Amino acid sequence: MTITTRTLSTLQHFIETKISQLKDSSHYQEIQAMPRNKRWGVWAGLFLLSQLLVFGSLYLIFGRVVVIGFFASILAGLATGVGALPALFFKDISRNLFNSLLGAAAGVMLAATAFSLLVPGLSFGNAIWPGKGIYIVSLGMLMGAVFLHYADRQLPHVHFDAISDVQLVSLKKVWLFIIAITIHNFPEGMSVGVSFGSGEMKNGVVLAIAIALQNIPEGLAVALPLVGLGYNKWRAVGIATLTGLVEPIGGLLGITMVTVFQPILPIAMGFAAGAMLFVISEEIIPETHANGRSRYATFALMAGFIVMMVLDNLLG
Numbered sequence: 001m002t003i004t005t006r007t008l009s010t011l012q013h014f015i016e017t018k019i020s021q022l023k024d025s026s027h028y029q030e031i032q033a034m035p036r037n038k039r040w041g042v043w044a045g046l047f048l049l050s051q052l053l054v055f056g057s058l059y060l061i062f063g064r065v066v067v068i069g070f071f072a073s074i075l076a077g078l079a080t081g082v083g084a085l086p087a088l089f090f091k092d093i094s095r096n097l098f099n100s101l102l103g104a105a106a107g108v109m110l111a112a113t114a115f116s117l118l119v120p121g122l123s124f125g126n127a128i129w130p131g132k133g134i135y136i137v138s139l140g141m142l143m144g145a146v147f148l149h150y151a152d153r154q155l156p157h158v159h160f161d162a163i164s165d166v167q168l169v170s171l172k173k174v175w176l177f178i179i180a181i182t183i184h185n186f187p188e189g190m191s192v193g194v195s196f197g198s199g200e201m202k203n204g205v206v207l208a209i210a211i212a213l214q215n216i217p218e219g220l221a222v223a224l225p226l227v228g229l230g231y232n233k234w235r236a237v238g239i240a241t242l243t244g245l246v247e248p249i250g251g252l253l254g255i256t257m258v259t260v261f262q263p264i265l266p267i268a269m270g271f272a273a274g275a276m277l278f279v280i281s282e283e284i285i286p287e288t289h290a291n292g293r294s295r296y297a298t299f300a301l302m303a304g305f306i307v308m309m310v311l312d313n314l315l316g
Contacts, residue, residue: 058252066255069196072208073189073251079212080185080244083219084237087227093220096296099288101217103297106284107304112210113273113280115312116195116203121269124198128263140270141277144187148278151183181218181243184279188214189247191272193254198265202315210308215244 022028031042059067086093118137125133188211196204219240226236254272258265288297 062256062259065196065199065201066252066259068201069193069204069255070248070252072196072204073192073211073255074245074248076192076208076211076215076251077185077189077244077247078241079215080181080219080222081237081241083216084223084240086220087223087236087240088233090224091227092224098217098220099294099297100300101220102284103288103300104304105214105217106280106288106297107301107306108210108213108308109276109280109284110301111305111308111312112191112207113276115309116207116210117191117269117273117276120195120198120200120203121266121273124269125266128266133266136266137270137273140267140272141274143267144271144274144276145278147271148184148187148275148282152282181222182246184283185215185218185244185246186250187272187275188279189250190254191250191269191276192247193251193256194258194265194268194272196251197255197258198269202312206308206312206315209311211247213304215247219244 031039034042055067055070058070121137121140122133125136127133129136192204192208192211195207198204219237222240222243223236226239227233231239254268258268285297285301288294288301
């Protein structure tokens with residue numbers, strides 16, 4: 001067992017212990033004993049209060065841009081749940097349709113990486129270190145790719161290309177696949193945060209839209225196998241949504257890091273770009289070209305790239 005796996009096991013045990021303690025507390029049991037509508041009202045009120053505290057604290061400490069960036073990363077993460085909604089009505093979808101969705105996601109991510117991370121990263125790098133921006137951003141890209149390579153090696157999971165006709169063949173494989181999606185969502189959220197942290201609101205908005213669009217087929221890829229294995233449909237959608245909610249954590253880390261330490265912005269943008277390119281090349285494109293059926297995905301990738309390129313130009 002690797003150090004990373006042991007750390008995750010310890011974290012899982014800690015979370016399970018805290019959840020158990022919460023359920024055993026008198027306050028929790030008192031709320032659960034309330035009538036259904038009143039109970040949901042109390043939970044909704046507590047949730048809204050917690051959000052007010054979180055966003056209020058971020059605004060007071062870091063300012064408006066951090067709050068907007070964090071909120072954008074939350075919305076991008078929730079798109080995973082939106083993508084999972086078809087699982088409420090279908091147990092399977094056409095392989096060509098699924099490949100096309102993944103291809104479009106790859107195109108969207110490629111365009112966002114180029115126009116919202118690398119181009120502004122080079123500009124910021126040259127502004128801070130004249131003539132050396134290309135080297136700083138390139139170093140960041142290599143660091144991002146190595147980070148995901150290390151995560152892939154340390155954490156047990158399966159890749160997109162382990163999917164068999166959209167659905168995975170065992171419960172164990174499903175959860176290993178969910179771990180893979182969660183691993184890759186963290187740097188995606190971080191890229192949104194880094195873009196907002198640059199102060200270029202347009203780049204942050206474009207990248208948040210790109211990540212949201214890319215998360216839609218990922219949510220479907222998580223929910224459909226769970227439904228096929230007998231999971232409650234709403235529970236499957238909920239699990240898919242949770243895989244995307246790691247993105248706000250990465251988003252908050254990215255935006256606060258580059259806001260406080262502005263000189264690391266170019267290398268952080270390169271890091272996010274490298275991590276996203278790693279995901280595209282290692283996971284998404286190989287899956288869309290599996291079984292020799294790549295033409296739909298190829299044209300979908302080009303369409304996704306063009307859509308994001310046009311969007312970037314319209315907002316610019």
